[in-house]
Amino acid sequence: MRKRLRSALRYVTLIIILTLLFVPLISAFTQVAEQGPRIVKIRGHGRVGQDAISVIADFDSALNAHHPDAALALFSDGAVVSDLSNIACLSGTNLPSPPCGGQNVFHTTMQIRGWLEQLVKEGIQVKEIGNYRVTAANVTWDLEVTVDEYRRLDVAPLVANAMAVVQDWKIKSLTISLDQESTKKLVLGYAAHQRTPYSILASGVGFGILVLGLVFPAAAAYYISRVKDLFATVPGLKKPWTLLQAGVASLFIAILLVGIRSTVRAPPSYLDIIQYVVIVLTGFFFLVAMVLMKRVWLVAPND
Amino acid sequence: MISAYLYGLVTPGLLVLVLTLFYISRIRSLFAAVPRLERPWLLFEAGVILLFASLLVAAISDSFGLNSGLLGPVGNVLLVLTAFFILWAMVTMKRVWTISESD
Numbered sequence: 245m246r247k248r249l250r251s252a253l254r255y256v257t258l259i260i261i262l263t264l265l266f267v268p269l270i271s272a273f274t275q276v277a278e279q280g281p282r283i284v285k286i287r288g289h290g291r292v293g294q295d296a297i298s299v300i301a302d303f304d305s306a307l308n309a310h311h312p313d314a315a316l317a318l319f320s321d322g323a324v325v326s327d328l329s330n331i332a333c334l335s336g337t338n339l340p341s342p343p344c345g346g347q348n349v350f351h352t353t354m355q356i357r358g359w360l361e362q363l364v365k366e367g368i369q370v371k372e373i374g375n376y377r378v379t380a381a382n383v384t385w386d387l388e389v390t391v392d393e394y395r396r397l398d399v400a401p402l403v404a405n406a407m408a409v410v411q412d413w414k415i416k417s418l419t420i421s422l423d424q425e426s427t428k429k430l431v432l433g434y435a436a437h438q439r440t441p442y443s444i445l446a447s448g449v450g451f452g453i454l455v456l457g458l459v460f461p462a463a464a465a466y467y468i469s470r471v472k473d474l475f476a477t478v479p480g481l482k483k484p485w486t487l488l489q490a491g492v493a494s495l496f497i498a499i500l501l502v503g504i505r506s507t508v509r510a511p512p513s514y515l516d517i518i519q520y521v522v523i524v525l526t527g528f529f530f531l532v533a534m535v536l537m538k539r540v541w542l543v544a545p546n547d
Numbered sequence: 548m549i550s551a552y553l554y555g556l557v558t559p560g561l562l563v564l565v566l567t568l569f570y571i572s573r574i575r576s577l578f579a580a581v582p583r584l585e586r587p588w589l590l591f592e593a594g595v596i597l598l599f600a601s602l603l604v605a606a607i608s609d610s611f612g613l614n615s616g617l618l619g620p621v622g623n624v625l626l627v628l629t630a631f632f633i634l635w636a637m638v639t640m641k642r643v644w645t646i647s648e649s650d
Contacts (some may be wrong), residue, residue: 357617457630458629460631467634520560523601524557535570538574
Protein backbone atom coordinates (compact mmCIF):
# COMPACT_ATOMS: atom_id res chain seq x y z
CA MET A 245 0.00 0.00 0.00
CA ARG A 246 2.77 2.38 1.03
CA LYS A 247 4.67 1.41 -2.08
CA ARG A 248 1.70 2.26 -4.28
CA LEU A 249 1.22 5.56 -2.46
CA ARG A 250 4.87 6.44 -3.00
CA SER A 251 4.57 5.52 -6.65
CA ALA A 252 1.43 7.64 -7.04
CA LEU A 253 3.15 10.55 -5.28
CA ARG A 254 6.07 10.27 -7.71
CA TYR A 255 3.70 10.41 -10.66
CA VAL A 256 1.90 13.45 -9.24
CA THR A 257 5.23 15.21 -8.59
CA LEU A 258 6.36 14.44 -12.12
CA ILE A 259 3.11 15.72 -13.61
CA ILE A 260 3.34 18.93 -11.52
CA ILE A 261 6.96 19.51 -12.58
CA LEU A 262 6.16 18.92 -16.24
CA THR A 263 3.10 21.17 -16.07
CA LEU A 264 5.19 23.94 -14.49
CA LEU A 265 7.78 23.51 -17.20
CA PHE A 266 5.28 23.63 -20.05
CA VAL A 267 3.19 26.55 -18.80
CA PRO A 268 5.82 29.05 -20.03
CA LEU A 269 5.96 27.10 -23.30
CA ILE A 270 2.25 27.55 -23.87
CA SER A 271 2.41 31.18 -22.73
CA ALA A 272 5.18 31.81 -25.23
CA PHE A 273 2.97 30.54 -28.02
CA THR A 274 0.09 32.71 -26.86
CA GLN A 275 2.43 35.69 -26.68
CA VAL A 276 3.73 35.02 -30.17
CA ALA A 277 0.17 34.61 -31.46
CA GLU A 278 -1.30 37.57 -29.64
CA GLN A 279 1.59 39.96 -29.90
CA GLY A 280 0.06 42.89 -31.66
CA PRO A 281 2.01 45.58 -33.38
CA ARG A 282 2.76 48.50 -31.13
CA ILE A 283 3.97 51.90 -32.05
CA VAL A 284 7.35 52.76 -30.64
CA LYS A 285 8.56 56.20 -31.39
CA ILE A 286 12.22 55.48 -31.91
CA ARG A 287 13.46 58.88 -32.88
CA GLY A 288 11.90 62.25 -32.75
CA HIS A 289 11.44 63.85 -36.13
CA GLY A 290 11.04 67.55 -36.63
CA ARG A 291 7.46 68.47 -37.50
CA VAL A 292 7.54 70.02 -40.94
CA GLY A 293 3.81 70.02 -41.37
CA GLN A 294 3.66 66.84 -43.42
CA ASP A 295 2.28 63.90 -41.50
CA ALA A 296 3.32 61.54 -44.27
CA ILE A 297 6.98 62.49 -43.94
CA SER A 298 6.81 61.97 -40.22
CA VAL A 299 5.42 58.46 -40.74
CA ILE A 300 8.14 57.60 -43.25
CA ALA A 301 10.83 58.99 -40.95
CA ASP A 302 9.45 56.86 -38.11
CA PHE A 303 9.48 53.84 -40.43
CA ASP A 304 13.14 54.42 -41.32
CA SER A 305 13.98 54.90 -37.64
CA ALA A 306 12.21 51.67 -36.70
CA LEU A 307 14.18 49.81 -39.37
CA ASN A 308 17.48 51.30 -38.21
CA ALA A 309 16.65 50.37 -34.61
CA HIS A 310 15.75 46.83 -35.78
CA HIS A 311 12.20 47.00 -34.39
CA PRO A 312 10.08 45.06 -36.92
CA ASP A 313 6.97 45.39 -34.71
CA ALA A 314 7.31 49.18 -34.59
CA ALA A 315 7.78 49.30 -38.35
CA LEU A 316 4.81 46.96 -38.91
CA ALA A 317 2.60 49.15 -36.74
CA LEU A 318 3.05 51.93 -39.30
CA PHE A 319 1.36 49.91 -42.05
CA SER A 320 -2.39 50.06 -42.54
CA ASP A 321 -4.58 46.97 -42.93
CA GLY A 322 -4.36 45.69 -46.49
CA ALA A 323 -1.05 47.46 -47.11
CA VAL A 324 1.15 46.27 -49.99
CA VAL A 325 4.93 46.25 -50.02
CA SER A 326 6.87 45.87 -53.27
CA ASP A 327 10.55 45.17 -52.70
CA LEU A 328 11.43 45.24 -56.39
CA SER A 329 15.17 44.72 -55.89
CA ASN A 330 14.72 41.96 -53.28
CA ILE A 331 16.63 43.96 -50.70
CA ALA A 332 15.36 41.73 -47.89
CA CYS A 333 15.55 38.45 -49.69
CA LEU A 334 18.44 38.80 -52.06
CA SER A 335 20.47 35.62 -51.75
CA GLY A 336 24.08 35.05 -52.51
CA THR A 337 24.78 32.97 -55.58
CA ASN A 338 26.01 30.26 -53.20
CA LEU A 339 22.51 29.69 -51.82
CA PRO A 340 20.21 27.24 -53.59
CA SER A 341 17.20 29.57 -53.42
CA PRO A 342 16.37 33.05 -52.12
CA PRO A 343 14.88 33.15 -48.57
CA CYS A 344 11.55 34.62 -49.78
CA GLY A 345 11.26 32.18 -52.65
CA GLY A 346 11.69 34.89 -55.23
CA GLN A 347 8.66 36.73 -53.87
CA ASN A 348 9.04 40.49 -53.77
CA VAL A 349 5.45 41.73 -53.35
CA PHE A 350 3.96 41.28 -49.88
CA HIS A 351 0.21 41.62 -49.37
CA THR A 352 -0.71 40.26 -45.95
CA THR A 353 0.36 41.48 -42.52
CA MET A 354 2.15 38.19 -41.99
CA GLN A 355 4.04 38.57 -45.26
CA ILE A 356 5.00 42.16 -44.43
CA ARG A 357 6.11 41.07 -40.97
CA GLY A 358 8.24 38.33 -42.57
CA TRP A 359 9.74 40.90 -44.94
CA LEU A 360 10.55 43.29 -42.07
CA GLU A 361 12.02 40.48 -39.96
CA GLN A 362 14.14 39.39 -42.91
CA LEU A 363 15.41 42.98 -43.29
CA VAL A 364 16.29 43.06 -39.58
CA LYS A 365 17.99 39.69 -39.88
CA GLU A 366 20.00 41.16 -42.74
CA GLY A 367 21.14 43.97 -40.40
CA ILE A 368 19.47 46.72 -42.42
CA GLN A 369 20.52 50.35 -42.07
CA VAL A 370 18.89 53.10 -44.12
CA LYS A 371 19.74 56.77 -44.51
CA GLU A 372 17.65 59.30 -46.37
CA ILE A 373 19.42 61.26 -49.10
CA GLY A 374 18.17 64.68 -50.00
CA ASN A 375 14.59 65.71 -49.44
CA TYR A 376 11.27 63.93 -49.28
CA ARG A 377 9.00 64.82 -52.17
CA VAL A 378 5.34 64.96 -51.23
CA THR A 379 2.40 65.01 -53.67
CA ALA A 380 -0.92 64.65 -51.87
CA ALA A 381 -0.61 61.33 -50.02
CA ASN A 382 2.41 60.18 -52.05
CA VAL A 383 5.90 60.48 -50.67
CA THR A 384 8.99 59.71 -52.73
CA TRP A 385 12.51 59.75 -51.42
CA ASP A 386 15.98 58.37 -52.04
CA LEU A 387 17.88 56.43 -49.46
CA GLU A 388 21.12 54.61 -48.87
CA VAL A 389 20.54 50.97 -47.95
CA THR A 390 22.98 48.64 -46.26
CA VAL A 391 22.27 44.96 -45.61
CA ASP A 392 24.62 42.08 -44.76
CA GLU A 393 24.55 40.82 -48.33
CA TYR A 394 25.80 44.19 -49.62
CA ARG A 395 28.45 44.24 -46.90
CA ARG A 396 29.57 40.74 -47.89
CA LEU A 397 29.84 41.83 -51.51
CA ASP A 398 31.68 45.06 -50.52
CA VAL A 399 29.11 47.21 -52.34
CA ALA A 400 27.38 48.78 -49.32
CA PRO A 401 25.68 51.19 -49.17
CA LEU A 402 23.51 51.07 -52.29
CA VAL A 403 21.11 53.79 -53.32
CA ALA A 404 17.40 52.99 -53.57
CA ASN A 405 14.34 54.94 -54.63
CA ALA A 406 11.24 54.59 -52.52
CA MET A 407 7.64 55.60 -53.00
CA ALA A 408 4.93 55.37 -50.35
CA VAL A 409 1.27 56.20 -50.08
CA VAL A 410 0.45 57.40 -46.58
CA GLN A 411 -3.12 57.84 -45.36
CA ASP A 412 -4.29 58.51 -41.81
CA TRP A 413 -0.78 58.18 -40.40
CA LYS A 414 -0.41 54.71 -41.93
CA ILE A 415 1.53 53.45 -44.92
CA LYS A 416 -0.91 52.07 -47.48
CA SER A 417 1.68 51.01 -50.01
CA LEU A 418 5.43 51.02 -50.19
CA THR A 419 7.56 50.41 -53.27
CA ILE A 420 11.31 50.28 -53.03
CA SER A 421 13.94 49.47 -55.63
CA LEU A 422 17.63 50.04 -56.17
CA ASP A 423 18.55 52.71 -58.70
CA GLN A 424 20.18 51.72 -61.98
CA GLU A 425 23.73 52.49 -60.92
CA SER A 426 23.37 50.51 -57.68
CA THR A 427 21.85 47.55 -59.55
CA LYS A 428 24.91 47.50 -61.82
CA LYS A 429 27.17 47.76 -58.78
CA LEU A 430 25.39 44.79 -57.23
CA VAL A 431 25.72 42.66 -60.36
CA LEU A 432 29.44 43.47 -60.49
CA GLY A 433 29.68 42.61 -56.78
CA TYR A 434 28.24 39.17 -57.45
CA ALA A 435 30.58 38.64 -60.38
CA ALA A 436 33.53 39.43 -58.14
CA HIS A 437 32.33 37.01 -55.49
CA GLN A 438 31.81 33.94 -57.61
CA ARG A 439 31.91 30.60 -55.89
CA THR A 440 35.39 29.78 -54.70
CA PRO A 441 36.76 26.26 -54.16
CA TYR A 442 36.52 26.98 -50.42
CA SER A 443 32.82 27.88 -50.56
CA ILE A 444 32.08 24.75 -52.64
CA LEU A 445 33.98 22.65 -50.08
CA ALA A 446 32.16 24.34 -47.17
CA SER A 447 28.72 23.65 -48.66
CA GLY A 448 29.78 20.06 -49.40
CA VAL A 449 30.95 19.57 -45.81
CA GLY A 450 27.68 21.09 -44.55
CA PHE A 451 25.66 18.68 -46.69
CA GLY A 452 27.78 15.75 -45.50
CA ILE A 453 27.23 16.69 -41.85
CA LEU A 454 23.50 16.97 -42.47
CA VAL A 455 23.36 13.51 -44.07
CA LEU A 456 25.30 12.05 -41.13
CA GLY A 457 22.94 13.86 -38.80
CA LEU A 458 20.03 12.02 -40.39
CA VAL A 459 21.79 8.64 -40.52
CA PHE A 460 22.88 8.71 -36.84
CA PRO A 461 19.42 9.01 -35.23
CA ALA A 462 17.94 6.54 -37.72
CA ALA A 463 20.64 4.00 -36.82
CA ALA A 464 20.24 4.85 -33.11
CA ALA A 465 16.49 4.14 -33.34
CA TYR A 466 17.31 0.76 -34.94
CA TYR A 467 19.79 -0.11 -32.17
CA ILE A 468 17.31 0.94 -29.48
CA SER A 469 14.79 -1.49 -30.98
CA ARG A 470 17.45 -4.22 -30.82
CA VAL A 471 18.25 -3.38 -27.17
CA LYS A 472 14.50 -3.32 -26.47
CA ASP A 473 14.25 -6.87 -27.83
CA LEU A 474 17.07 -7.95 -25.52
CA PHE A 475 15.10 -6.62 -22.53
CA ALA A 476 11.82 -8.14 -23.68
CA THR A 477 11.78 -10.47 -20.68
CA VAL A 478 12.00 -7.63 -18.13
CA PRO A 479 8.46 -6.31 -17.56
CA GLY A 480 7.93 -2.56 -17.80
CA LEU A 481 11.08 -1.86 -19.81
CA LYS A 482 9.32 -1.70 -23.19
CA LYS A 483 7.80 1.72 -22.54
CA PRO A 484 11.03 3.54 -21.61
CA TRP A 485 12.84 2.17 -24.67
CA THR A 486 9.90 3.18 -26.88
CA LEU A 487 10.02 6.70 -25.38
CA LEU A 488 13.76 6.81 -26.01
CA GLN A 489 13.04 5.85 -29.63
CA ALA A 490 10.48 8.68 -29.79
CA GLY A 491 13.16 11.07 -28.49
CA VAL A 492 15.60 9.93 -31.15
CA ALA A 493 12.86 10.31 -33.79
CA SER A 494 12.37 13.91 -32.59
CA LEU A 495 16.11 14.45 -32.91
CA PHE A 496 15.89 13.16 -36.49
CA ILE A 497 13.11 15.69 -37.19
CA ALA A 498 15.15 18.50 -35.59
CA ILE A 499 18.09 17.71 -37.87
CA LEU A 500 15.74 17.36 -40.85
CA LEU A 501 14.48 20.89 -40.06
CA VAL A 502 18.05 22.17 -40.38
CA GLY A 503 18.03 20.90 -43.96
CA ILE A 504 14.54 22.24 -44.61
CA ARG A 505 15.55 25.67 -43.29
CA SER A 506 18.25 25.94 -45.94
CA THR A 507 15.94 24.97 -48.80
CA VAL A 508 12.33 25.88 -47.97
CA ARG A 509 11.11 29.46 -48.15
CA ALA A 510 9.18 29.75 -44.85
CA PRO A 511 10.06 32.74 -42.66
CA PRO A 512 13.15 31.67 -40.68
CA SER A 513 11.73 32.75 -37.30
CA TYR A 514 8.85 30.23 -37.52
CA LEU A 515 11.14 27.38 -38.47
CA ASP A 516 13.38 28.38 -35.55
CA ILE A 517 10.42 28.05 -33.18
CA ILE A 518 9.41 24.66 -34.65
CA GLN A 519 12.99 23.44 -34.32
CA TYR A 520 13.18 24.57 -30.69
CA VAL A 521 9.87 22.83 -29.94
CA VAL A 522 11.17 19.60 -31.47
CA ILE A 523 14.44 19.80 -29.51
CA VAL A 524 12.55 20.45 -26.28
CA LEU A 525 10.29 17.47 -27.11
CA THR A 526 13.41 15.34 -27.60
CA GLY A 527 14.57 16.32 -24.11
CA PHE A 528 11.10 15.65 -22.73
CA PHE A 529 10.96 12.13 -24.24
CA PHE A 530 14.44 11.39 -22.91
CA LEU A 531 13.45 12.61 -19.45
CA VAL A 532 10.26 10.53 -19.25
CA ALA A 533 12.16 7.49 -20.61
CA MET A 534 14.84 7.89 -17.95
CA VAL A 535 12.34 8.45 -15.12
CA LEU A 536 10.43 5.30 -16.11
CA MET A 537 13.61 3.31 -16.61
CA LYS A 538 14.96 4.27 -13.21
CA ARG A 539 11.65 3.28 -11.66
CA VAL A 540 11.64 -0.09 -13.42
CA TRP A 541 15.20 -0.86 -12.32
CA LEU A 542 14.48 0.23 -8.75
CA VAL A 543 11.38 -1.94 -8.57
CA ALA A 544 12.92 -4.95 -10.35
CA PRO A 545 15.39 -6.00 -7.56
CA ASN A 546 12.60 -5.97 -4.93
CA ASP A 547 10.29 -8.13 -7.01
CA MET B 548 9.20 37.62 -30.05
CA ILE B 549 12.69 36.22 -29.62
CA SER B 550 12.71 36.84 -25.87
CA ALA B 551 9.23 35.23 -25.60
CA TYR B 552 10.25 31.96 -27.14
CA LEU B 553 13.60 32.16 -25.47
CA TYR B 554 11.78 32.14 -22.15
CA GLY B 555 8.97 29.83 -23.20
CA LEU B 556 10.90 27.21 -25.11
CA VAL B 557 14.59 27.25 -24.37
CA THR B 558 14.36 27.61 -20.58
CA PRO B 559 12.05 24.58 -20.04
CA GLY B 560 14.15 22.71 -22.60
CA LEU B 561 17.32 23.34 -20.63
CA LEU B 562 15.60 22.36 -17.36
CA VAL B 563 14.24 19.13 -18.89
CA LEU B 564 17.72 18.22 -20.11
CA VAL B 565 19.29 18.93 -16.71
CA LEU B 566 16.67 16.65 -15.09
CA THR B 567 17.39 13.99 -17.74
CA LEU B 568 21.09 14.16 -16.90
CA PHE B 569 20.26 13.70 -13.23
CA TYR B 570 18.13 10.61 -13.97
CA ILE B 571 20.76 9.12 -16.26
CA SER B 572 23.35 9.50 -13.50
CA ARG B 573 20.94 7.75 -11.10
CA ILE B 574 20.43 4.88 -13.55
CA ARG B 575 24.19 4.68 -14.10
CA SER B 576 24.72 4.33 -10.36
CA LEU B 577 22.11 1.51 -10.30
CA PHE B 578 24.31 -0.39 -12.76
CA ALA B 579 27.52 0.30 -10.82
CA ALA B 580 27.94 -3.42 -10.22
CA VAL B 581 28.17 -4.04 -13.98
CA PRO B 582 31.28 -2.08 -14.98
CA ARG B 583 30.77 -2.61 -18.73
CA LEU B 584 27.46 -0.79 -18.55
CA GLU B 585 28.98 2.44 -17.30
CA ARG B 586 30.28 3.39 -20.74
CA PRO B 587 26.96 3.35 -22.65
CA TRP B 588 25.30 5.48 -20.00
CA LEU B 589 28.25 7.88 -20.00
CA LEU B 590 27.96 8.18 -23.78
CA PHE B 591 24.24 8.77 -23.50
CA GLU B 592 24.95 11.45 -20.89
CA ALA B 593 27.45 13.05 -23.28
CA GLY B 594 24.75 13.09 -25.97
CA VAL B 595 22.28 14.83 -23.67
CA ILE B 596 24.98 17.34 -22.63
CA LEU B 597 25.55 18.14 -26.32
CA LEU B 598 21.81 18.60 -26.84
CA PHE B 599 21.87 20.98 -23.86
CA ALA B 600 24.82 22.82 -25.44
CA SER B 601 22.95 23.05 -28.76
CA LEU B 602 19.96 24.70 -27.08
CA LEU B 603 22.27 26.95 -25.07
CA VAL B 604 24.02 28.11 -28.25
CA ALA B 605 20.61 28.96 -29.74
CA ALA B 606 19.69 30.87 -26.57
CA ILE B 607 22.98 32.78 -26.55
CA SER B 608 22.76 33.73 -30.22
CA ASP B 609 19.16 34.94 -29.78
CA SER B 610 19.51 36.76 -26.48
CA PHE B 611 22.73 38.56 -27.30
CA GLY B 612 21.96 39.02 -30.99
CA LEU B 613 25.21 37.34 -31.95
CA ASN B 614 25.96 36.47 -35.53
CA SER B 615 23.66 33.56 -36.35
CA GLY B 616 25.79 32.90 -39.44
CA LEU B 617 28.54 31.64 -37.16
CA LEU B 618 26.58 30.21 -34.23
CA GLY B 619 23.90 28.55 -36.35
CA PRO B 620 26.25 25.94 -37.86
CA VAL B 621 27.83 25.37 -34.41
CA GLY B 622 24.37 24.56 -32.98
CA ASN B 623 23.64 22.25 -35.92
CA VAL B 624 26.95 20.40 -35.55
CA LEU B 625 26.21 19.95 -31.83
CA LEU B 626 22.83 18.46 -32.77
CA VAL B 627 24.48 15.98 -35.14
CA LEU B 628 27.06 15.12 -32.46
CA THR B 629 24.18 14.45 -30.04
CA ALA B 630 22.77 11.90 -32.47
CA PHE B 631 26.22 10.37 -32.90
CA PHE B 632 26.77 9.95 -29.15
CA ILE B 633 23.31 8.43 -28.67
CA LEU B 634 23.96 6.02 -31.52
CA TRP B 635 27.34 5.13 -30.00
CA ALA B 636 25.71 4.62 -26.60
CA MET B 637 23.05 2.31 -28.03
CA VAL B 638 25.56 0.29 -30.07
CA THR B 639 27.72 -0.14 -26.96
CA MET B 640 24.70 -1.05 -24.83
CA LYS B 641 23.53 -3.67 -27.30
CA ARG B 642 27.05 -5.10 -27.47
CA VAL B 643 27.33 -5.27 -23.67
CA TRP B 644 24.02 -7.12 -23.31
CA THR B 645 24.80 -9.47 -26.18
CA ILE B 646 28.16 -10.37 -24.60
CA SER B 647 26.49 -10.80 -21.18
CA GLU B 648 23.99 -13.22 -22.66
CA SER B 649 26.61 -15.33 -24.40
CA ASP B 650 28.90 -15.31 -21.31
